[in-house]
Each structure stands twice: as structure tokens, then as C-alpha cells.
Amino acid sequence: MGKTLFDKIWDEHVVVQDIDKPSLLYIDLHLIHEVTSPQAFDGLRDTNRKVRRPELTIATVDHNVPTKDRHLPIADQISRTQIEYLDRNVKEFGITYYGMNSAGQGIVHVIGPEQGYTQPGKTIVCGDSHTSTHGAFGALAFGIGTSEVEHVLATQCLRQSKPKTMEVRVDGTLPFGVTAKDIILGVIGQIGVDGAVGHVIEYTGEAIRSLSMEGRMTVCNMSIEAGGRAGMIAPDETTYEYLKGRPHCPKGRNFDKAIEKWDQYKSDPDAEYDKVVIINAEDLAPFVTWGTNPGMVAKITDSVPNPDSFELESQQLAGQKALEYMQLNAGTPITDIPLDRVFIGSCTNSRIEDLRAAAEVVKGYKVSETVNAMVVPGSFKVKEKAEKEGLDRIFKESGFEWRDAGCSMCLGMNPDILSPGERCASTSNRNFEGRQGPGGLTHLVSPQMAAAAAIQGTFVDIRDWSFR
Amino acid sequence: MEKYNKTNGKVLPLDRANVDTDQIIPAKYLKRVERTGFGQYLFDAWRKLPDGTPNPEFILNDDRYNGATILVAGPNFGSGSSREHAPWALNDYGFRTIIAPSFADIFRNNCFQNGMLPIVLDQAIIDKIIEKSSKNPDYSLTVDLESGVISDSEELTIEFTIDSFKKHCLLEGLDDIGLTLSEESMIKNFESRHVIS
Ligand code: SF4
Numbered sequence: 001m002g003k004t005l006f007d008k009i010w011d012e013h014v015v016v017q018d019i020d021k022p023s024l025l026y027i028d029l030h031l032i033h034e035v036t037s038p039q040a041f042d043g044l045r046d047t048n049r050k051v052r053r054p055e056l057t058i059a060t061v062d063h064n065v066p067t068k069d070r071h072l073p074i075a076d077q078i079s080r081t082q083i084e085y086l087d088r089n090v091k092e093f094g095i096t097y098y099g100m101n102s103a104g105q106g107i108v109h110v111i112g113p114e115q116g117y118t119q120p121g122k123t124i125v126c127g128d129s130h131t132s133t134h135g136a137f138g139a140l141a142f143g144i145g146t147s148e149v150e151h152v153l154a155t156q157c158l159r160q161s162k163p164k165t166m167e168v169r170v171d172g173t174l175p176f177g178v179t180a181k182d183i184i185l186g187v188i189g190q191i192g193v194d195g196a197v198g199h200v201i202e203y204t205g206e207a208i209r210s211l212s213m214e215g216r217m218t219v220c221n222m223s224i225e226a227g228g229r230a231g232m233i234a235p236d237e238t239t240y241e242y243l244k245g246r247p248h249c250p251k252g253r254n255f256d257k258a259i260e261k262w263d264q265y266k267s268d269p270d271a272e273y274d275k276v277v278i279i280n281a282e283d284l285a286p287f288v289t290w291g292t293n294p295g296m297v298a299k300i301t302d303s304v305p306n307p308d309s310f311e312l313e314s315q316q317l318a319g320q321k322a323l324e325y326m327q328l329n330a331g332t333p334i335t336d337i338p339l340d341r342v343f344i345g346s347c348t349n350s351r352i353e354d355l356r357a358a359a360e361v362v363k364g365y366k367v368s369e370t371v372n373a374m375v376v377p378g379s380f381k382v383k384e385k386a387e388k389e390g391l392d393r394i395f396k397e398s399g400f401e402w403r404d405a406g407c408s409m410c411l412g413m414n415p416d417i418l419s420p421g422e423r424c425a426s427t428s429n430r431n432f433e434g435r436q437g438p439g440g441l442t443h444l445v446s447p448q449m450a451a452a453a454a455i456q457g458t459f460v461d462i463r464d465w466s467f468r
Numbered sequence: 469m470e471k472y473n474k475t476n477g478k479v480l481p482l483d484r485a486n487v488d489t490d491q492i493i494p495a496k497y498l499k500r501v502e503r504t505g506f507g508q509y510l511f512d513a514w515r516k517l518p519d520g521t522p523n524p525e526f527i528l529n530d531d532r533y534n535g536a537t538i539l540v541a542g543p544n545f546g547s548g549s550s551r552e553h554a555p556w557a558l559n560d561y562g563f564r565t566i567i568a569p570s571f572a573d574i575f576r577n578n579c580f581q582n583g584m585l586p587i588v589l590d591q592a593i594i595d596k597i598i599e600k601s602s603k604n605p606d607y608s609l610t611v612d613l614e615s616g617v618i619s620d621s622e623e624l625t626i627e628f629t630i631d632s633f634k635k636h637c638l639l640e641g642l643d644d645i646g647l648t649l650s651e652e653s654m655i656k657n658f659e660s661r662h663v664i665s
Contacts, residue, residue: 038501145552147581194544
């Protein structure tokens with residue numbers, strides 16, 4: 001029997017396989033940020049241990065950083081401390097650092113690929129669940145906790161039980177107005193937020209192949225929202241085209257050699273997955289989440305569902321709780337939901353292509369008077385590029401705020417948060433209770449849908465949008 | 469790491485599915501740089517009403533459950549963010565044992581790293597435990613890791629399985645990193661033939 005893409009990378013990285021222990025797996029790239037690393041470095045100091053391969057570790061600050069007035073000291077004392085901790089730790093342990101005022105700073109999952117660290121065939125970990133993003137390049141990338149961060153720092157290895165594999169195949173061509181974000185929301189809506197627990201997902205099929213790297217990253221990013229251990233997509237020409245010339249990728253002849261190797265990272269035709277899910281792209285539509293987890297989705301043309309119609313009693317209960325929290329009534333058309341805020345950003349949708357798509361929608365229109373809208377580029381490089389293309393002007397002229405790079409309102413650790421009861425169309429990945437601020441009400445959508453909602457003041461079907 | 473062997477404790481029934489780590493500990497409390505002191509923020513948003521006063525509807529505020537050490541919850545417990553602050557908060561509050569029909573992968577790993585025991589039981593048994601403990605707040609369970617058995621003082625005796633290596637580490641209170649470093653020569657060997665571009 002052939003091997004899956006996952007099997008190939010896994011097998012290449014097993015350092016030790018004892019029968020009575022999980023595998024000891026070698027880690028090629030370790031990304032760290034300020035929130036999940038301080039206790040790990042303290043652990044190293046307490047035990048007199050070193051960082052084994054500092055050159056394989058890359059650090060940045062993203063969760064806590066303010067997205068405006070960077071020249072001022074950070075107002076929040078505890079946030080400042082956390083960032084200063086990382087400043088000190090990277091110095092002490094000799095780690096490459098994209099600090100707050102570095103030209104390469106950004107969300108950790110945006111800068112890894114952007115700088116060319118993320119490459120096919122690598123094992124990549126980070127103390128952050130959305131590490132699954134990097135799987136878009138045909139890497140095995142997954143999130144870990146702080147103790148495991150310490151473990152990787154000290155040993156460059158991780159002890160891992162082998163997960164199962166799951167193929168999510170998206171056949172056919174994506175209809176107009178349906179984006180990578182809608183693919184993944186559709187997948188989660190179908191298999192549920194625990195549908196892929198214990199599994200590594202490989203996305204295949206024509207609709208996936210047709211996606212740009214940005215789109216593939218959006219899809220892999222939210223694998224964790226389906227419970228997946230990781231998400232991956234086999235590399236191809238699109239991948240190589242994206243990687244070519246990136247600062248930390250092989251160059252010239254070495255790049256050609258690298259491609260020869262990378263080309264092997266695909267599932268063999270006779271490989272078998274533990275689970276297979278098949279989706280037809282033509283059945284997808286622009287999606288909007290109505291509840292408090294990413295599996296609670298509806299098509300833009302639908303209404304808020306009635307939880308009584310759900311199959312299981314536990315689902316009915318969860319649905320009722322969600323509607324109560326979201327202050328929504330069953331039966332309300334999704335397009336009738338009014339919004340207070342719009343957030344375009346996060347490691348799911350803050351790359352240049354996302355900003356271009358959103359700018360195309362808002363160009364020449366004004367943000368609704370009832371809405372406060374902001375764009376937070378994923379990295380300074382993205383910001384720079386967007387400004388070169390004039391996207392910042394389009395956004396600002398429409399009435400969007402144009403901010404500096406970071407996680408921002410995706411999780412509200414910095415000052416960008418929702419007030420209780422504020423309703424937000426967000427391009428991020430989690431609509432959990434209070435995720436964007438205590439009492440905040442989050443609806444997850446694609447950048448295009450968020451942009452149109454900002455103009456309209458309610459959700460709109462992007463397929464009817466007049467820019468068409 | 470503290471050894472885990474046998475525990476007897478009061479149950480706190482939390483009958484909810486998909487309890488995510490943003491609920492276990494909201495992001496605004498992740499700014500501390502220590503591993504300790506997170507218990508006070510456990511389930512912060514559910515514990516408090518919008519005006520900051522305790523929410524009498526939330527079970528953690530029910531004095532009859534004071535001192536509970538075993539949390540019993542619905543499926544997919546610990547989903548979402550990889551924050552180890554979630555198990556730290558649970559442990560700090562006093563919950564070293566968590567029982568659910570299923571756990572999110574990263575959360576479960578994080579528990580083991582902290583000498584905590586996440587146990588998977590069938591939904592039907594969980595329903596029974598939750599029912600008993602909801603009726604009788606003093607309801608307690610005995611969890612014996614060595615023999616892999618959970619029991620109450622009535623008729624319940626149920627076996628649970630746990631990865632044998634994880635079990636060994638918990639029973640012995642082993643330091644994972646120390647263990648890996650003892651395989652240093654294998655790592656060196658691997659590094660000598662493994663090229664990273
Ligand atoms: S943007 Fe949001 S999901 Fe992504 S790393 Fe930052 S906080 Fe996590």
C-alpha cells in the first residue's frame with residue numbers, strides 16, 4: 001500500500017521508535033510568540049538547559065502588540081512585560097527575532113511563509129493552534145502547548161502518538177463569490193467542530209488545487225476548528241511559484257534541487273486514509289456563522305436556524321444557548337442581521353490577496369454610518385505591499401481604519417476589542433463566546449463578505465454585489 | 469512533576485459540549501508570565517454576570533460543590549486555542565482529573581504534561597455521573613490510575629484506558645524532557661543525516 005503525504009513526512013522525522021512509547025519526532029522549524037513562551041524559557045533556566053538548535057527557532061510578537069501608535073510605550077503594563085520577556089529571552093538564547101519594530105514583524109503564521117521558512121516536507125510546530133496554516137505548503141505543522149515548547153527548545157524533538165489521516169476532497173469548480181474561507185466553513189459545518197479530532201486532514205481535489213497559496217493557508221488554518229491535529233495540501237507549481245525568491249528559501253540551483261525533493265511530497269495513488277469526506281464545490285455558497293462555534297454556519301441566503309430542528313438533544317441545547325448568547329432569533333434571514341463592527345485581519349485572512357479582495361469590494365463606497373470597520377494586515381510586509389498598491393487609500397477613503405500588523409481583534413489581547421453586545425463581521429477563525437472581547441458577538445465570514453457588510457451595515461450576498 | 473496515583477474527590481458536573489479554552493480561561497488573562505495563579509480566572513466569563521458579580525446560575529458558584537476535584541464535562545472538551553493556561557487554570561483551581569466523552573488533542577496533551585489525568589468515558593456513563601452528581605453535590609468518585617478503574621461508593625465500577633506510556637509518566641511523575649535527553653545519541657545520529665533547507 002502506498003503512503004499518504006502525512007506518512008511520508010512523519011516517517012522521515014522519526015528519531016526513535018520504541019514499541020512502548022510514542023514516536024520521538026524531529027522538528028525542523030519552531031516558531032514562537034510572546035504568549036506561550038515565557039514559562040518555557042523559565043523552565044529551561046530552572047533546569048540549566050540550553051536551546052538545542054537556536055537557528056531552527058524563529059520568534060515574533062503578535063498577540064499583544066498594539067496596532068496603532070507603535071512609537072509609544074505599550075499602555076498595558078502586563079502586555080508590555082510579556083513582550084519584554086520575549087525580547088530578553090531571544091537575546092539570552094540566541095534566537096532570530098522579528099520584534100515589534102522590525103520590518104518583518106507580523107502574525108507568526110503570516111511571517112513563516114512570507115519569509116520562506118515554511119517549506120514542503122518540514123515538520124513545523126508553534127505554541128499556537130493555528131500552526132496548521134503552514135500545512136498549506138505540504139508541511140506537517142501543528143500546535144503545541146507551552147511544556148512542549150520547552151521540550152522542543154531543549155531537544156528539537158517532540159514525543160507524539162501517530163495521528164490518523166483524513167482526506168477532505170473538494171471536487172469541482174468554486175462558484176463565483178465562493179472563497180477558500182467558504183470552503184473551510186462549509187467543511188466544518190458538515191463534519192462538525194470535533195469531526196477531525198485525532199486526525200491530520202489532507203485537502204485534495206480540483207477546487208483545492210485551484211486555490212492560491214493564500215487561499216490554501218486559509219483552508220489549512222481552520223483545520224483546528226474541525227478538531228484536526230493538522231491540515232495539509234500537497235505542494236505543486238503554485239507552491240513553488242510562491243516560495244521562489246523568498247529570503248529563507250534555497251536559491252538558484254539549490255532551489256531547483258529542492259523542488260525535485262519537494263515533488264515527492266504527495267500521497268501515492270494507492271495510499272489509503274482512515275477517513276474520507278467528499279464535498280462538491282458547486283454545493284458551497286458564501287457562509288456566515290450564526291452561533292458560538294465555527295460549525296454553526298448558514299449560507300448567506302438562509303435564515304438563522306431553529307435549534308429544535310437539530311437531530312440530537314445536545315445539539316438543540318447548544319443551539320439555543322448559542323442563539324441566546326448571540327442575541328438572535330431563529331428564522332431571521334442572515335441578510336437582516338445588522339452589524340456594529342467589521343474586522344478584516346487575523347492569520348486566517350490578512351494576507352495581501354485577502355486585502356486585495358476586500359479592497360475591490362469597497363472601492364468607491366463608504367462604510368455604513370452604523371459600522372466601525374478596521375483592516376489589520378497580517379504583517380508589516382503585507383502592509384507595505386498593500387500601501388504600494390494603494391489599497392490603504394481605498395480602505396481609508398471608504399472609512400476603514402488602517403492599522404499595524406498583529407493578531408488584534410482576533411482575540412482581543414491588545415486594546416482592539418468588542419464591547420459587550422457589539423456585533424462584528426470578522427474574517428478571523430473563532431466565534432467563541434467573548435473571543436473578541438467579553439460579551440462580543442462574532443460572525444465569521446470571508447474578506448469579501450466582511451467588506452460588503454461594512455458598506456451595507458448588514459450581511460449581503462456577495463454574489464449580488466454591484467461591483468460585479 | 470507530581471506523581472498521580474489514586475484520587476478520591478467530589479465531582480463537579482459541567483454538562484456542556486465543546487467547552488473551548490477561551491471559556492476555560494479568556495485571552496485577557498494570558499498575559500502573566502508564570503505558570504501559576506490562573507485558577508482565580510477559571511471560567512471567568514461564565515462565573516460572572518456582566519456587572520462583575522458572581523453568576524448564581526453557574527455551577528462553580530454553587531457552594532455545595534466547593535472542594536470538587538474531578539470535573540466531568542461534555543464532548544470535545546478543551547477545543548480551540550493551544551493555551552496551556554487552560555490546564556494550568558483547572559489544576560490551580562483544584563481539578564487534576566477531567567472526565568469527558570472526548571477531548572481536543574492539544575488540550576489532552578497539555579494535561580499530561582502537567583501531571584493531570586484526562587479520562588475518556590462513554591457518553592452514557594458520563595450522563596449517569598452527571599445525573600448523580602447533580603442530584604447529590606457530595607457525590608464523589610475514586611480514580612485509580614494504576615488499575616485503570618473508576619468507582620463510586622454505590623454500584624459504579626468502570627474501567628478506563630490510557631496510553632501506557634502516558635500512564636507510566638503520570639505514575640512516576642517523569643520529566644518528559646529529561647527522558648528525551650537520555651536519547652541524546654539517537655538525536656545526534658539523526659541530525660547527522662537529516663538535512664534541513
Ligand atoms: S491571528 Fe488570531 S488565531 Fe491567528 S495566531 Fe493570532 S490570535 Fe491566534
